[in-house]
Amino acid sequence: MCGTQRLPRLVGLSKALEMILMSKLIKSEEAHGLGLIDAIVPSNELINTACCWALDIAESRKPWIKTLDRVDKIESIEEARELLNFSRVQARKRAPNLEHPLICIDVIEEGIVFGPRAGLWKEANAFYQLIYSDTCKSLIHVFFSQRATSKVPGITDLSLMPRNITKVAIIGGGVIGSEIATTLIVRNYVVILKEANENLLRAGIDRVKANLQSYNRKGKITEEKCKKAFSLITGVLDYESFKDIDMVIEAVTENMASKQQIFAELEKYCPPHCILASNTSTIYFNLIGEKTRCQDRIIGANFFSLVIYISPIHFMPLLEIARTQETSPQVVVDLLDIGKKIRKKTPIVVGNCTGFTLNWMFFSWIQSALLLVDRGFDVYRIDEVCTNFSMTTGPFRLADLVGLEAAVSISMQYHKSFPERCYKSLLIGIMLYDHREGETTRKGFYGYDEKKKAWPDPELKKLIEKSRNLLGISPSPEIMKLEDKDIVExxxxxxxxxxxxxxxxxxxxxxSDLDISSIMGMGFPPYREPENDAYVRKNDVVRISGNRE
Structure with a gap:
């Protein structure tokens, strides 16, 4: 928490705010240093030590400390209030539509200013108020829905045990492949990274190294762990070392012929137990494995290139497991276990179709935003309205992150599969012709500096006008009168x-899997309950896992 350098005596309060407002965990050593626990003992000595402490306190050999009456960690109420006010500002920035973080701060302040019992009374009243709120109901729903993703009827009820997957090969060392590799080696998987030539392989290994260094700079892993993880990856140019791997993940470009050739090669070189996975997000797996005789081993393991959280894929919380009718239940169980072991990845099992679940929903989100722009809306207003609603990012900022070339490739698949449900905007094609490919080229719907900071680009208006003229569309003054909630809807x-x-x-x-997919993949705010939320009209939409009309 910022401000602790100016307020060194309030480190304990600062840590408490981090734990309460951000659900931040701390280790036992730090908790002991802060006075949150009295002693650290081995687990096999816990009961005996606790009994000894209790007897020592009862017989006055140790002082009895009434926790509620402790004031030694706060020496100045004014300094405490300054830190609490700072926390309020930060809480509003992080989640402007959430009430309970501010109520937590109010409760803490009540206890500091008026004493512990006053704080407890305020906490009790606040708890009663919050527990019946729509936010609470939504977050409880998300809590249980996330845990239910690992229960798949017809799969996890077969009493199958996951096999021991230790060695994984990744084909393709681009941005996606290198970041999948990073995710795995950090969790102690041995990884073989294959590329087509030496230059591409060197670039892929360098990306993995850069990812690990980023982890280290941010305090996610130690220098020692960074070195150990990097030692687990090996780069190759052929399939000779694939003879003893447990799983392979293909992460090359979305080209059917290329993928079919790769999977035919994998069948020749990989052992019979090896899982053959693809990171594709649009192509049918029965087509990918068409030239093989091992369809039961083929599965989708989509680690996602949709960087909703403005961070590398190894921070993404979603792993979409796509199965075909031929995929073995054992393979699905194995992938669920991997999702659990790499942590920070909630696995969702879905069927085999274009876009599966997340990209299917995501594509319609982008399409509807493009339709509004063609009819007169401002790109940046749409993004602003979505983020004000508490989406993690707007559709156009997200399109820049994904890359506009990728957006066109996905669009082609959807127009082929669902022509009657697709809107054909010309804007992205016009932008690509103008060499606007998104964040990677520092020019897309937004302009970007070398640190990837985005700003509205005034030159975009000319391209939007060109798109409207080609479509023969004139912006309607009436449509510009729509309120923010109408745009969200x-x-x-x-x-x-x-x-x-x-x-x-x-x-x-x-x-409920779709709720988790939309939250962790599209950045939908988890505390929004559409049928009760004042931001949208009641009865116009219901939570997906509720009653559908």
Whole structure:
């Protein structure tokens, strides 16, 4: 928490605010130093030590410390209030639509200023108020839905045990492949990274190294762990070392012929037990494995290039596992276990179709935003309205992160699979012709500096006008009168409609899986309960796992 350098006596309060407002865990040594626990003992000595402490306190050999009456960690109420006010500002920035972080701060302040019992009374009243709120209901729903993703009817109820996967090969050392490799080696998997030539291989290994160094700079892993992880990856140019691997993940460009050739080669070189996975997000797996005789081993392991959280993939919390009708239940169980072991990855099992679940919903979100722009809306207003609603990012900022070339490639797949449900905007094609490819080229819907900081680009207006002229569309003055909540509905409701289709067609295993997918993949705010939220009209939309109309 910022401010502790200016307020060195309030380190304990600062840590408490971090733990309460951000659910930050601390280690036992730090908790002992802060006075949150009295002693650290081995687990096998815990009961005996606790009994001895209790007897020592009862017989006055140790002082009895009444926790509620402790004031030694706070020497100045004014300094404490200054830190609490700073925390309020930060809480509003992080989640402007959430009430409970501010209530937590108010409760802490009440206890500091008026004494511990006053603080407890305020806490009790605040708890009663919050527990019946729509936010609380939504977050409880998300809590249980996230834990339910690992329960797949017809798979996890077969009493299958996951096999021991220790060695993984990755084909393709680009941005996605190198970051999947980083995710795995940090969790102690041995990784073989294959590329087509020496230059591409060197670039892929360098990306992995840079990812690890970024982890280290941010305090995620130690220097020793960084070196150990890097020692677990090996670069190769052929399939000779694939003879003893447990799983391979293909992460090359979305080209059907290329993928079919790769999987035919994998069948020759990989052992019979090896899982053959692809990171594709659009192509049918039965087509990928068409030239093989091992369809039961083929599965999707989509680690996602949709960097919703403005961070590398190894921070992304979602792993989409896509199976075909031929995929073995054992392979699905193995992938679920890997998702659990690499942590920070919630695995969701889905069916085999174009875009699976997340990209299917995501594409309709982008499409509806493009339709609004063609009809007169400002790109940056749409993004601002979405982030004000508490989406992690707006559709156009996200399109820049994904890359506009990738957006066009995905678009082609969707227009082929769902022509009657696709809107054909010309804007992205015009932008690509103008060499605007997104954040990587520092020019897309936004302009970017060398630190990837985005700003509205005034030159974009000319391209939007060109798109409208080619489509023969003139902006309507009436449409510009729509309120923010109308824009939110117009952008997000198509995604809700597609989610209902996904569910009705059996692509999703459970409706609650789609909620988790939209939260962890699209950045939908987890505390929003659409049918009760004042931001959207009641009865216009329901939570996907509720009653669908």
């Amino acid at each position: 117009m952008v997000l409701f198509p995604a809700v409609n597609e989610a209902c289709r996904i569910l009705s067609e059996g692509v999703a295993v459970k409706a």
